[in-house]
Amino acid sequence: MIQLHDKQFVPFISAKEINFAIEKMVSQIEDDFFDETPIFIGVLNGSFMVVSDFLKLYKKPCEVSFIKLASYEGTESTESVKQLIGLNQDLTGRTVIVLEDIIDTGNTLEELKKLFKSQNVKHFKIATLFFKPDAFKKDLKIDYVGIRIPNKFIVGFGLDYDGLGRNLPEVYQLKEE
Ligand SMILES: O=P(O)(O)OC[C@H]1O[C@H](OP(=O)(O)OP(=O)(O)O)[C@H](O)[C@@H]1O
Ligand code: HPA
Numbered sequence: 001m002i003q004l005h006d007k008q009f010v011p012f013i014s015a016k017e018i019n020f021a022i023e024k025m026v027s028q029i030e031d032d033f034f035d036e037t038p039i040f041i042g043v044l045n046g047s048f049m050v051v052s053d054f055l056k057l058y059k060k061p062c063e064v065s066f067i068k069l070a071s072y073e074g075t076e077s078t079e080s081v082k083q084l085i086g087l088n089q090d091l092t093g094r095t096v097i098v099l100e101d102i103i104d105t106g107n108t109l110e111e112l113k114k115l116f117k118s119q120n121v122k123h124f125k126i127a128t129l130f131f132k133p134d135a136f137k138k139d140l141k142i143d144y145v146g147i148r149i150p151n152k153f154i155v156g157f158g159l160d161y162d163g164l165g166r167n168l169p170e171v172y173q174l175k176e177e
Helices: 015-032 048-057 107-117
Strands: 002-004 007-013 039-044 063-073 076-085 095-103 123-131 144-148 171-174
Touching: 015 048, 015 123, 015 144, 039 048, 048 063, 048 095, 063 107, 095 107, 107 123
Parallel strands: 039 063, 039 095, 095 123, 123 144
Antiparallel strands: 002 007, 007 171, 063 076
Protein backbone atom coordinates (compact mmCIF):
# COMPACT_ATOMS: atom_id res chain seq x y z
CA MET A 1 0.00 0.00 0.00
CA ILE A 2 1.17 3.57 -0.65
CA GLN A 3 0.15 6.96 0.76
CA LEU A 4 -0.15 10.07 -1.45
CA HIS A 5 -1.23 13.25 0.36
CA ASP A 6 -4.24 12.22 2.51
CA LYS A 7 -5.18 9.04 0.59
CA GLN A 8 -4.06 5.42 0.48
CA PHE A 9 -3.73 3.38 -2.69
CA VAL A 10 -3.41 -0.37 -3.26
CA PRO A 11 -1.64 -2.21 -6.13
CA PHE A 12 -3.92 -2.71 -9.15
CA ILE A 13 -2.10 -3.23 -12.49
CA SER A 14 1.48 -4.50 -12.73
CA ALA A 15 4.23 -3.04 -14.94
CA LYS A 16 4.19 -6.33 -16.87
CA GLU A 17 0.46 -6.08 -17.67
CA ILE A 18 0.93 -2.46 -18.75
CA ASN A 19 3.80 -3.41 -21.05
CA PHE A 20 1.73 -6.22 -22.57
CA ALA A 21 -1.16 -3.79 -23.27
CA ILE A 22 1.20 -1.25 -24.89
CA GLU A 23 2.78 -3.98 -27.06
CA LYS A 24 -0.70 -4.94 -28.27
CA MET A 25 -1.58 -1.32 -29.15
CA VAL A 26 1.74 -0.87 -30.97
CA SER A 27 1.26 -3.96 -33.10
CA GLN A 28 -2.35 -3.00 -34.00
CA ILE A 29 -1.30 0.52 -35.02
CA GLU A 30 1.79 -0.69 -36.92
CA ASP A 31 -0.44 -3.08 -38.88
CA ASP A 32 -3.15 -0.49 -39.56
CA PHE A 33 -0.70 2.24 -40.70
CA PHE A 34 2.22 0.22 -42.14
CA ASP A 35 2.41 2.49 -45.21
CA GLU A 36 2.08 5.81 -43.35
CA THR A 37 4.38 7.97 -41.22
CA PRO A 38 2.03 8.80 -38.36
CA ILE A 39 2.46 11.70 -36.04
CA PHE A 40 1.75 10.63 -32.48
CA ILE A 41 0.38 13.37 -30.25
CA GLY A 42 0.74 12.88 -26.50
CA VAL A 43 -1.64 14.70 -24.17
CA LEU A 44 0.38 16.13 -21.30
CA ASN A 45 0.91 15.72 -18.47
CA GLY A 46 -0.36 12.19 -17.91
CA SER A 47 0.67 10.61 -21.22
CA PHE A 48 4.44 11.09 -20.97
CA MET A 49 5.11 7.51 -19.80
CA VAL A 50 2.81 5.75 -22.24
CA VAL A 51 4.18 7.85 -25.13
CA SER A 52 7.76 7.00 -24.17
CA ASP A 53 7.14 3.25 -23.82
CA PHE A 54 4.94 3.16 -26.93
CA LEU A 55 7.54 4.88 -29.12
CA LYS A 56 10.37 2.64 -27.93
CA LEU A 57 8.36 -0.33 -29.21
CA TYR A 58 7.13 1.31 -32.44
CA LYS A 59 9.59 0.20 -35.11
CA LYS A 60 8.27 2.05 -38.18
CA PRO A 61 8.95 5.70 -39.19
CA CYS A 62 6.93 8.13 -37.08
CA GLU A 63 6.97 11.59 -35.48
CA VAL A 64 5.92 12.77 -32.04
CA SER A 65 4.51 15.97 -30.60
CA PHE A 66 2.59 17.01 -27.48
CA ILE A 67 -0.31 19.18 -26.42
CA LYS A 68 -1.27 19.98 -22.86
CA LEU A 69 -4.85 19.76 -21.65
CA ALA A 70 -6.13 19.48 -18.09
CA SER A 71 -9.52 18.72 -16.56
CA TYR A 72 -8.95 16.70 -13.40
CA GLU A 73 -8.48 18.26 -9.96
CA GLY A 74 -7.87 15.96 -7.00
CA THR A 75 -9.88 12.78 -7.68
CA GLU A 76 -12.71 14.48 -9.65
CA SER A 77 -13.24 15.71 -13.21
CA THR A 78 -13.92 19.47 -13.28
CA GLU A 79 -16.03 19.10 -16.47
CA SER A 80 -14.07 21.97 -18.06
CA VAL A 81 -11.04 21.09 -20.18
CA LYS A 82 -8.36 23.77 -20.40
CA GLN A 83 -5.83 23.92 -23.24
CA LEU A 84 -2.52 24.86 -21.64
CA ILE A 85 -0.16 24.21 -24.58
CA GLY A 86 -1.56 24.04 -28.11
CA LEU A 87 -0.56 22.59 -31.45
CA ASN A 88 2.28 24.37 -33.21
CA GLN A 89 2.53 22.23 -36.31
CA ASP A 90 0.75 21.96 -39.65
CA LEU A 91 -1.06 18.63 -39.67
CA THR A 92 -2.66 18.96 -43.11
CA GLY A 93 -2.81 15.57 -44.84
CA ARG A 94 -1.10 13.79 -41.93
CA THR A 95 -2.09 10.63 -40.07
CA VAL A 96 -2.57 11.83 -36.52
CA ILE A 97 -2.82 9.37 -33.63
CA VAL A 98 -3.49 10.81 -30.18
CA LEU A 99 -1.95 8.83 -27.33
CA GLU A 100 -3.78 9.21 -24.01
CA ASP A 101 -2.98 7.65 -20.65
CA ILE A 102 -6.66 7.41 -19.68
CA ILE A 103 -10.13 8.15 -21.02
CA ASP A 104 -12.53 8.55 -18.11
CA THR A 105 -15.62 10.82 -18.51
CA GLY A 106 -14.65 11.56 -22.13
CA ASN A 107 -14.56 15.35 -21.59
CA THR A 108 -10.93 15.55 -22.74
CA LEU A 109 -11.63 13.28 -25.71
CA GLU A 110 -14.51 15.55 -26.79
CA GLU A 111 -12.19 18.57 -26.62
CA LEU A 112 -9.50 16.72 -28.61
CA LYS A 113 -11.98 15.82 -31.35
CA LYS A 114 -13.07 19.49 -31.57
CA LEU A 115 -9.46 20.66 -31.65
CA PHE A 116 -8.42 18.40 -34.53
CA LYS A 117 -11.62 18.74 -36.58
CA SER A 118 -10.43 21.90 -38.31
CA GLN A 119 -6.96 20.52 -39.11
CA ASN A 120 -7.66 18.72 -42.43
CA VAL A 121 -5.79 15.59 -41.37
CA LYS A 122 -5.81 12.41 -43.47
CA HIS A 123 -6.59 10.05 -40.58
CA PHE A 124 -7.41 10.94 -36.98
CA LYS A 125 -7.30 8.14 -34.40
CA ILE A 126 -7.45 7.97 -30.63
CA ALA A 127 -5.49 5.43 -28.59
CA THR A 128 -5.68 5.18 -24.81
CA LEU A 129 -3.84 2.91 -22.41
CA PHE A 130 -6.67 2.89 -19.83
CA PHE A 131 -10.42 3.29 -20.39
CA LYS A 132 -13.23 3.46 -17.81
CA PRO A 133 -16.34 2.33 -19.75
CA ASP A 134 -18.64 2.89 -16.75
CA ALA A 135 -17.57 6.53 -16.38
CA PHE A 136 -17.61 7.35 -20.10
CA LYS A 137 -20.52 9.69 -20.91
CA LYS A 138 -19.95 10.52 -24.58
CA ASP A 139 -21.13 9.03 -27.84
CA LEU A 140 -17.62 9.13 -29.34
CA LYS A 141 -15.42 6.42 -30.85
CA ILE A 142 -12.17 5.34 -29.24
CA ASP A 143 -10.02 3.51 -31.79
CA TYR A 144 -7.49 1.64 -29.63
CA VAL A 145 -7.85 0.67 -25.95
CA GLY A 146 -5.11 -0.97 -23.89
CA ILE A 147 -6.91 -1.99 -20.67
CA ARG A 148 -10.56 -1.47 -19.62
CA ILE A 149 -10.82 -0.72 -15.91
CA PRO A 150 -13.65 -0.23 -13.40
CA ASN A 151 -14.74 3.27 -12.40
CA LYS A 152 -12.18 3.76 -9.63
CA PHE A 153 -9.58 6.50 -9.26
CA ILE A 154 -6.08 5.27 -10.18
CA VAL A 155 -2.53 6.62 -9.93
CA GLY A 156 0.85 5.63 -11.37
CA PHE A 157 2.36 5.26 -14.83
CA GLY A 158 1.88 8.98 -15.52
CA LEU A 159 -1.41 9.39 -13.63
CA ASP A 160 -1.45 11.56 -10.53
CA TYR A 161 -3.38 12.44 -7.42
CA ASP A 162 -2.81 16.19 -6.99
CA GLY A 163 0.63 16.00 -8.58
CA LEU A 164 1.87 12.87 -6.84
CA GLY A 165 2.20 9.32 -8.12
CA ARG A 166 3.10 9.95 -11.76
CA ASN A 167 6.53 8.33 -11.34
CA LEU A 168 5.19 4.95 -10.16
CA PRO A 169 5.99 2.26 -12.77
CA GLU A 170 2.76 0.37 -11.97
CA VAL A 171 -0.84 1.40 -11.28
CA TYR A 172 -2.55 1.68 -7.89
CA GLN A 173 -6.21 2.24 -7.09
CA LEU A 174 -7.79 4.29 -4.34
CA LYS A 175 -8.25 2.14 -1.25
CA GLU A 176 -11.92 1.67 -0.22
CA GLU A 177 -12.71 3.47 3.06
O1 LIG B 1 -11.93 11.52 -19.81
P1 LIG B 1 -11.60 12.63 -18.83
O2 LIG B 1 -12.55 12.61 -17.65
O3 LIG B 1 -11.51 13.97 -19.46
O4 LIG B 1 -10.19 12.27 -18.16
C1 LIG B 1 -9.05 11.97 -18.93
C2 LIG B 1 -8.00 13.01 -18.79
O5 LIG B 1 -7.68 13.21 -17.42
C3 LIG B 1 -6.28 13.17 -17.24
O6 LIG B 1 -5.72 14.42 -17.44
P2 LIG B 1 -5.82 15.58 -16.33
O7 LIG B 1 -6.92 16.52 -16.70
O8 LIG B 1 -5.87 14.97 -14.96
O9 LIG B 1 -4.46 16.35 -16.55
P3 LIG B 1 -2.98 15.74 -16.37
O10 LIG B 1 -2.75 14.81 -17.54
O11 LIG B 1 -2.09 16.92 -16.41
O12 LIG B 1 -2.95 15.00 -15.06
C4 LIG B 1 -5.81 12.22 -18.34
O13 LIG B 1 -4.45 12.44 -18.64
C5 LIG B 1 -6.73 12.51 -19.48
O14 LIG B 1 -6.21 13.51 -20.35
O1 HPA C 1 -8.44 7.69 -12.44
C1 HPA C 1 -7.74 8.70 -12.70
N1 HPA C 1 -6.58 8.97 -12.03
C2 HPA C 1 -5.81 10.05 -12.29
N2 HPA C 1 -6.11 10.96 -13.22
C3 HPA C 1 -7.24 10.77 -13.92
N3 HPA C 1 -7.78 11.51 -14.91
C4 HPA C 1 -8.90 10.91 -15.30
N4 HPA C 1 -9.12 9.78 -14.57
C5 HPA C 1 -8.09 9.66 -13.70
